[in-house]
Amino acid sequence: MQIPIINHTFGIRNYSFLMYGLWVLLILCSILWNLYSLPLTNNAAWILIGIHLAVLLAGILVNYLFFQKVLFVFRVSKLAEQALKEERQFLNTILESISDGIVVCDKDGHLTLFNPAARTFLGNSELHIPVNECASQYGLHSADGAHLLARDESPLYRTLQDGKVRGQEVFVSPPNGGTERTLLANGETLANKEGERIGAVVTLHDITSQKALEQELRLSAMVFEAHDAMIITDDQGRIQRVNRRFVEMTGYSPEDVFGKTPSILKSGRHDDRFYRNLWKQLTDSGSWQGEIWNQRRNGEVYPQWTSISLIRDNKGTIIHFLSSMVDVSKQRRAEAEVEFLAYHDSLTGLPNRVLLFDRLNQALARSSRSGSVGASVFIDLDRFKNINDSLGHLVGDGMLKEFARRLKKLVRKDDTLARLGGDEFMMVLNELGPDHESATNKVLSIAEKFKASLAEPYHIREYELHTTSSIGVTLFSGDGETAEDIIRRADTAMYKAKEEGRNAIRFYLPEMQAQVRDRLAMENDMRIAMEKDQFKLFFQPQIDIQTGELIGAEALLRWRHPERGYILPDHFIPIAEDTGLIVSLGEYVLREVCCRNRIWHDAGLPKIPIAVNVSPVQFRRTDFLNQVNSILSDTQLSPHYLELEMTETAFMQNIVEVKDTLTQLKARGVNIAIDDFGTGYSSLSYLNQMAIDKLKIDQSFIQDVSTDQNNATITKTIISMAQYLNLKTIGEGVETLDQFKFLQNSGCDEVQGFLFHEPVPMEIFSDMLKNWHNFKVMN
Template sequence: MSDEKLPQDRTYDPKKIRRAAEERYARTSAASAIRPASEELVYELRVQQIELEMQHEQLRQAQEALEISRDRFVDLYEFAPNAYFTLTRDGLIAESNLKASTMLGVERKNLRQRRFARFVADQDQDRWYRLFQTMRENPGEQTHETDMVLVRNDGSTFGAHLDCLCKTAADESWTLRIALVDISRLKQAEDELRIAAIAFESREGMMITDAQGVILKVNQAFSNITGFSAEEAIGRNFCMLQSECKQPETCTAMWKNVNATGFWSGEIWTTRKNGEDFAEQLTLSAVKNDEGVVTNFVAAINDNTLKRAAAEEIKRLAFYDYLTHLPNRRLLLDRINQAFAVTARKHQRGALLFVDLDNFKDLNDNFGHDIGDLLLLQVAQRLVSCVREEDTVARIGGDEFVIMLEDLSPDILVCATQVEVIGEKILAALNQPYQLGTHEYHNSPSIGATLFSNHTESREDLLKQADIAMYQAKKTGRNTLRFFDPQMQAIITERMAMETDLRQALTRNQFVLHYQLQATHDGRIVGAEALIR
């Protein structure tokens, strides 16, 4: 056959083919001769022969194109990322592609004629049955989409999206074609996004920035804490919240640590929209891509204002008197320890003054505790005004105050004189009249003092010594100052030991009762004196 190309239009058109055959034959040498009428039949047969050859060539080209198209379709079908199934009216798998075999974990030859419902999870069996029945009972082409949980051959499950197409052929045969996509990762991503969205809208302020620190997204808690709305914050730099020149060392250390480790957490001072500085607990994390390049920063912030206030309140309750706000017993003992170290290092002396208000109980009984509290507050103020800033005034309970004086003379006589001067100053201050509401009240203190120069006595011993001296002041008429006498301490210690022995003897029945008769001068017995030994 000639190498001439056929018309490019491959659509079968008998008239076009006839014309093309005549044109081809006309160009041959046989056609150029003058033909008698008897040769018309030969001419017609030759043209038809050429026409048949051209038709054959056109069919050959069409078949070749069809095969190429078929191969392309088979490749796309077999190696598609989605699984494809064709089901019969009975719900059996008639055809499937390679992805279907991989997805379900079953060899392709073993999928054929298996019931598709066998791969539907129990919780979706009813839904699948209703869907399949609906499509089978409604003839004609129809489509349905649904999500279901499928079961692999090994028993593991995965989420799948099904696109179903119902087809009814001319011979009334019915098939259901299913395109199936594994959406496990999509579901997981959706769950993670949902969790992340909930977490993002937590009570913590959240902020996401790009690699240059430009804010991309904030949550409502961020706006509540900083006062900046999302619209005001997005597009601005993270540093807009940092107080200028207040913590340059902290900021430098923060970015250095983030750049080195990808993480930093600590407290930093930042500024609200209204200009108010506040302590912020900041956790800053770097987000990196697969190449290790920082693409974003995620910051979680908390307002530490209330936390700091609570910590200060806990500290105040733990170390300070709730009424007068003076140091309490615990803080006083701690400061005594510090004073021991200082006096030993500087070779100086210190002193404790135990101050007790005279007749304070009568004031409470007659006017009530509210009036008593007013007196305590004014006494505290006057005591503080009588000593130096480095000295300590503490309230250790009720109407009892302790003053610790430091940096006194190492000479014991000079030290005692210094303490006496301060004691007299306190007596004068506390003897001034008090205005307690509508009442003018007069009160006086009794003060006991003890000196210390090193750690030879314990804190408790020093307080006992000052307490003993204070009671001596009360015994000598109140409103006075007395120093602790070691001989007095020995007598008190002996008396306390005797009281302990007497209590133990009474518990152990160790007493013996003796009677001593009492008689007149003439020998007449008038009574008896009982003695316990």
Template sequence: MPNKSNKQGKPPTEAEEDLLHELRIYQIELEMQNEDLRAHQIELEMQNEELLRARTGLEASRSRYLNLYEFAPVGYLTLNSEGEVIEINLTAATLLGEEQNNLLNRYFVDLIAPEDCDRWYLLLQNLLQHEGEKKNIELMLKRGDSDFHARLDYLSVVDEDQTLLRRITLTDISESKHAEQELRIAAVAFEAQEGIMITNANKVILRVNQAFTDITGYSVEELVGQTPHLLNSGRHNAAFYAEMWEYINRTGSWQGEIWDRRKNGDIYPKWVTITAVKDSNGVVSHYVGLHTDISARKASEEEIKQLAYYDPLTALPNRRLLLDRLQQALATSSRNNKYGALLFIDLDNFKSLNDNLGHDMGDVLLQQVAQRLIACVREGDTVSRQGGDEFVVMLEELGDHAEEAAAKTKTIGEKIITSLNQPYQLSHHEYQNTPSIGITLFINHQHSINTLLKRADIAMYGAKAAGRNTLRFFDQDMYEAVMARAALEADLRFALAKNQFQLYFQRQVRNGKIIGAEVLLRWKHPERGFIAPLEFIPLAEEIGLLIPIGQWVLENACVQLKRWQAHQQTRHLQLAVNISARQFHQTDFTEQVCAMLKKNVIKADRLKLEFTESLVFDNIDDTIAKMQALKKIGVSFSMDDFGTGYSSLIYLTQLPFDQLKIDQSFVNNIGIKPVDTVIVQTIIGMANNLGMDIIAEGVETQEQRTFLELHGCHTYQGHLIGKAMPLAEFERFFGL
């Protein structure tokens, strides 16, 4: 640097130059220091940047760690030595369905499903004995209102403060458990009772279960590698299988009944369900077939059908199947406008066969009748058994005109009568039986099924009324008669309860003196007035009312005898009461009579019981026992309508009868028919020889009475001395 002059232009002094030199050196040092300061500052700035980068990296690393911990694919929990949760990640909290803060400081046992709590305590004891070892356990844990399967990886550790901690890794294994369960179910299902076959897409058998081998009889080795054609029975044609596989490939599955062949050659029915299994590309990879042997079920169905629709004794269609076929026949008749017919067939006197030879023989007869009926009709006709000895034959396609149909039906009906009249061989017995047949025609839907059956039934009763062993077609007059009878039957059922019955009394006289009366039943209908006994007594017996009605008559007769015992004029009177066979053969009939006599405190000899010959000899041992028991207490007996039956004199001498009553049919012919006149004389002589009293009924003329008295019969009853009359009129003869 050039020297400068001072202000006066003088050159600087040496001192000034030294000072200037020092100043320049100081300036250079300052500049160097500034340079160092700038360099240090740059270094500091660089260090700050490095620290910042380090801090940022550390924070990023910590954040990554926290994310890895919180959002790990498994849950992490840390328990203290007391079993409290002191640390838990977000994954574990999510698995448990709770907020993290709500889980801290909670006992881990509170997070376990109740059914696994006891198991946890047992596991915990084992875990405490193996501190420091990693253990895997499975528990059911709570998740809100539900539970889930969890796997716990458990490890106990000691931290730097020597504190015992339990680290738990938590994994939800519900799906794997479910899959495992599904596999077990599939395994069990595969070995179930239902046969299973699995084939590839080419229908080659890959696998079968034990049930399939049991059903088919083939072993696994014999089936694998074959096709289902091995089982083909031949019952289904190629078109059937082509249609089946077309349906499977179009819809994915098919089910239906197939007949297959077992290894032993047996052909059997089975129910098959075939399902196509497709891969991820929708291409069929396998077929799974479920095979159920339904041969037993088919047999059961056939048996049920047989029981439901066929009579077990004769194997004929029963009423249910008849109704079904009749419904179809009416529909067919409506389409082709042709007549059909119903024939209602009832065997005459079938009950007597059962009673005499037993029900087993009756069953044999019914079976033979069934075969004969089948032989009498055409192939398309129906022969049905309705129950008991009743059969129904349904004929179809009988023609367009009623006259033609009736003629064809009559021909078949007469053929049936001829066939059923032929002798039957019942074991060692040859037996003959006759039918009564009722017929009604049908066409279109003019009448309901029930109406048709009712008409045929009514016509059958018309055949019975005509003498049996014949046929009758339904007509309206017959219908009206049956309806009237049904109305009478309905009224008769209530007559006793409504006190519509009355007792009438017909005097019995000996040598001109009234010795008693026969009690006769009368029914006074509220609308029809008095109905004749011959009209309602058989009906009462048919519908099972004869026993209660007979008991009512006997009870009221005893009541009347008690009243008469209180009066001098009537205490000697005896009442004769008619007893039916059904009433007499009740097991407790003797006890009933004794109870009535005791209740009314009457003399037993004032009661006379009248029996018909058919009652006496129907069950001779029972008759003798009961008559002797009642005879001991004083009850007397009279045989009614004597001479009209087939009395056995041997039995007659064993029975304690007091009296024989000559039937009015013989009395009416006295002096008119010599044979009947002789019969009357014979009966009187027989009674006298047997030491019995004799009484004649139906005495209407003086000539009849004179003849009877002349030949030794002095006791009689009939219109000559008085008809049957009400009680008040009867008692007027005695001044009561």
């Protein structure tokens, strides 16, 4: 280590001359001292001088040899230093040329080396930063960039601690705003000859582009495995790759189709011309798209929307075909369903009004050409609204489906059965005969079959339901008639069947139209009447047949029409039931009667029960029981002074629910009476099951009891049966003394009718109650 220092301070040559000069000076001084101290004649002096000269010569020789040695060492050192310098320059050149970053630290964790690539990656080359602060100083994050690396997660720190790091991905986001990168770090420890750890080196490989490429490949794979089925073929059209959606859609596995052409999917629905046009457009424009009917592996033919594109290389040569396919069978079915629903009823599947008009116009044109007579048959379920309102729409819908099914079985192939809406159906019968007489006979026979089939019991869910149908018929020959005319005429005939008692067939007559207009006018007037309070309550006394005393009354509704005067219930109640107005009208009557009776009680007038007629539509509603309880609670009327009169029809639909409702009403204290008893045909067997108090004998039996033995027998039978069941009886419509005597002698309990008093307005009946004791019918 001295040679470089000497060489640096004096120079090797100057050092040699200095040493030689000092040596000569020393020898000369020694000779002069000897000469001074010894005479020259003395042999000892010359011997001493000789010795000094010999030493001088030896010194010169030694100095020369030393100089050569020093010069040799100097040259060797110079060559070694030059070699080391060149080696360092070569190493620096290598470090600078390496694209990977290299970072070195000593065993104490101090950074000692950054190559240019590392400086570029990390954006900082300060060597004074400790290893345990590298993560924060250089912005080292986890591979996903989610969080900054902790001290023990840093590659350098891990290398010093663990001795090795392999393949650690690091996301670098330099704090000074440098370029963000993803680096792959590998670390090794450094050791001296003795194997002692003296530091660590970490290489950083930039994999940013590789990660981006991987992401792009993943995206490409995701796109390829997207919702659309995809095929990649070579330039000859041979399948090279298919995606998972293709397998799901066609049923073919990749092995099934590899090396084959897409023609394996052909369904046979397209001719050669179709495919020639496809290939022509594909080669001319580079792409084609359209709908193709293909075939799955299981043989199912289905429509698919197909897009085909050409893939070319840099020279413009076709290298691949890319085809994407979407199964549109569901879409086509949906479109077909939408189209079906546009012309068909969603509940029954029958043609709707739109399609009916089209078919009817075709039938009119056919009749006009052939001269044959056709017919339009309008069919409506009787009292369907009662069933629908009381038992719910699920039961109602089930009944309509069964209704339609029965009609379908009776329809000829060339005829049309349609649902107009609700419970209204229409049938168009073509070419029934050459004239009206033969057509009338034929359509009447068909309509009778309809009526008989529709009258059979309906078993819907847990219910056994009974109903009838009203049928209107009109003939047509296509001479100046329109579809609207035919439907209107058949509808008019159907309403005529309803007005005449339902469960009937009626043919259209011109005068029916005026009656229909009158009915529509009354329906409109009724709605106005409810708004303007034109309905008034009348009361008819009910008499104890033995004492002649006033024991009750029946509330009767009258319509005070501004032009027609008072209208009886027989004229407007059926319309109210058909239109649903009976619900609000019935609630009005029930509340008014309870309120009025409570007022009479508070005024100190005699307390008697008031009977209220309840429509089957009203009674079968699910909220009827709550409605009665609410009205009684609101008016604070004792339930014993309310009597509900219901016809046998109300009991026919659902005996279980009717029984439950009556039981609850009876438990509440409300009196129950069956009105018009004897006119029905199904409730006699249920009398002993029902919680009822009274049978009201229909006036049709009482009118002729003195002259008609059958009616007399029926009346006595009803009274006897009621007595056996511990039920009271009341005869209505009593107009003569003979009728009164007959009922009295037969054991009837109560009577009402014009013989005693006609129905009177509320104000007059109030006066009757005030003169209670004066009102008595003497025997």
